[in-house]
Amino acid sequence: MEQLALFDASPRWTVTTLTRHLRQLLEDDPNLQGIWVQGEISNLSRPASGHLYFTLKDSSAALRAVMWKTEAARLGFVLQEGMAIEAHGSLGIYEVSGQYQLYADSLRPLGEGALYQEFLRLKALLEGQGLFDGARKRPIPAWPHRIGIVTSPTGAALRDMLNTLRRRMPLAEVILAPAPVQGGEAPLALVAALRSLNRCAKPEVILLARGGGSIEDLWAFNDERVVRAVCESQAPVITGVGHETDFTLVDFAADLRAPTPTAAAELATAITIQDLRQTLIEMMQILEGNLGALIVRQRNLLEGFQTGLRFYSPLRRVQTERQRADELSRRGTAAQAHRLELAAARLKGLENRLTALSPLAVLQRGYAVVMKNKRVVASRSQVQDGDALRVRLRDGEFDARVTGDG
Amino acid sequence: MAKIEPKAIEALTYEEAFAELETIVAELESGERPLEESMILFERGQALTKRCAEYLDDAELKVQALVGESLADFKENE
Numbered sequence: 334m335e336q337l338a339l340f341d342a343s344p345r346w347t348v349t350t351l352t353r354h355l356r357q358l359l360e361d362d363p364n365l366q367g368i369w370v371q372g373e374i375s376n377l378s379r380p381a382s383g384h385l386y387f388t389l390k391d392s393s394a395a396l397r398a399v400m401w402k403t404e405a406a407r408l409g410f411v412l413q414e415g416m417a418i419e420a421h422g423s424l425g426i427y428e429v430s431g432q433y434q435l436y437a438d439s440l441r442p443l444g445e446g447a448l449y450q451e452f453l454r455l456k457a458l459l460e461g462q463g464l465f466d467g468a469r470k471r472p473i474p475a476w477p478h479r480i481g482i483v484t485s486p487t488g489a490a491l492r493d494m495l496n497t498l499r500r501r502m503p504l505a506e507v508i509l510a511p512a513p514v515q516g517g518e519a520p521l522a523l524v525a526a527l528r529s530l531n532r533c534a535k536p537e538v539i540l541l542a543r544g545g546g547s548i549e550d551l552w553a554f555n556d557e558r559v560v561r562a563v564c565e566s567q568a569p570v571i572t573g574v575g576h577e578t579d580f581t582l583v584d585f586a587a588d589l590r591a592p593t594p595t596a597a598a599e600l601a602t603a604i605t606i607q608d609l610r611q612t613l614i615e616m617m618q619i620l621e622g623n624l625g626a627l628i629v630r631q632r633n634l635l636e637g638f639q640t641g642l643r644f645y646s647p648l649r650r651v652q653t654e655r656q657r658a659d660e661l662s663r664r665g666t667a668a669q670a671h672r673l674e675l676a677a678a679r680l681k682g683l684e685n686r687l688t689a690l691s692p693l694a695v696l697q698r699g700y701a702v703v704m705k706n707k708r709v710v711a712s713r714s715q716v717q718d719g720d721a722l723r724v725r726l727r728d729g730e731f732d733a734r735v736t737g738d739g
Numbered sequence: 740m741a742k743i744e745p746k747a748i749e750a751l752t753y754e755e756a757f758a759e760l761e762t763i764v765a766e767l768e769s770g771e772r773p774l775e776e777s778m779i780l781f782e783r784g785q786a787l788t789k790r791c792a793e794y795l796d797d798a799e800l801k802v803q804a805l806v807g808e809s810l811a812d813f814k815e816n817e
Binding site: 486491495498502503504505506507508509510511526529530533534606609610613616619621624628 | 753757760761763764767768774777778781784785788791792794795798799800801802803804805807808809810813815
């Protein structure tokens with residue numbers, strides 16, 4: 334029989350108790366909690382759960398890592414295979430697979446650490462001086478006629494902005510103040526461009542922009558001097574630096590921050606040429622509509638006059654004359670009758686012409702003439718509550734009364 | 740019209756032409772003008788609309804660059 338086991342003092346574990354013990358060791362070690370770990374991303378996977386799984390590795394070792402959905406959603410950049418990063422988090426063990434891993438709560442591209450610290454320090458400093466206050470922000474004109482642009486004359490950002498402005502508001506005039514947007518000379522050049530643009534061109538709004546790049550590429554836009562120049566600009570400034578996820582200090586100082594140069598150009602042209610065209614079409618419709626209404630009103634008035642005219646017209650005399658002619662021809666000479674008949678025929682012709690002009694012809698089409706005391710009512714101000722009116726239609730007249738103020 | 744002789748339409752900027760158009764439309768809307776004056780206003784309004792439309796059709800973004808303290812035409816390198 335094997336006796337050894339009876340006297341064996343070796344500790345005994347189940348897999349679970351052992352794993353828990355190890356996990357406790359890791360979690361109790363302050364050197365393994367709240368740490369930064371450098372490495373390259375590999376085996377990156379992002380399942381539907383939204384959690385991020387990856388392996389951090391360097392030339393001789395690998396470390397499994399997980400980042401929960403809520404933290405992963407706050408990542409300020411797009412994580413890619415092979416990217417060198419620093420991950421912040423704590424070590425622990427996933428008991429089900431016995432796998433030790435880093436539970437990461439934030440990530441940053443390698444090398445950004447120092448820059449990022451500087452960014453935070455400056456941001457706090459300038460924020461403390463009130464440079465980012467919401468109260469400082471000025472409204473952006475909806476239709477600026479002169480738009481200033483500060484960017485590189487050769488960059489894609491300028492091309493994007495000009496294309497957007499050309500499409501949305503080609504009536505605008507653009508003044509470019511060229512400046513390098515990266516490198517050591519960039520900050521002072523940007524400051525000078527902002528100042529001379531304000532002084533010499535007096536634009537109504539300024540677009541300060543550059544295309545995407547690394548944090549180092551965008552660094553000039555975190556320069557304190559540039560931030561202050563944005564605050565001092567007479568014209569309101571819209572920034573469009575880098576991509577959607579990039580934030581620089583000038584973005585905080587700007588009157589409006591756009592995610593990209595193109596978006597900055599869009600925000601500077603709230604009113605587009607399409608809007609102007611639409612307004613013009615509407616204006617034309619109102620113009621024609623009003624004249625149409627006016628003509629109808631005037632025509633009604635005219636018809637009213639004609640009714641009055643007809644009442645006092647020579648037509649009645651024509652009819653009297655004709656009657657007389659008839660009588661005369663009955664009892665007078667043939668010659669006399671003939672002459673009078675000729676006169677009657679002439680008068681008949683006159684009558685026909687007058688009839689053609691008659692308002693009755695217009696009344697046939699459904700118009701009505703409203704009269705008060707034998708005068709045509711052409712304006713609302715001519716009648717009052719209770720007034721007796723006479724309304725004339727195609728086939729007759731009737732009395733009416735004003736019963737309300739309408 | 741009781742106003743000063745209106746400016747030649749060709750001499751108006753887009754904003755001037757549009758502002759005058761707005762005035763004319765308001766004038767016609769009030770309906771206080773006699774027909775004959777209204778017709779004149781309407782014709783002027785039509786001419787202004789045409790001018791504005793031409794402005795929009797012919798609009799071409801003007802791009803200049805600051806060179807030192809002065810402005811110079813800017814050629815884009817496409």
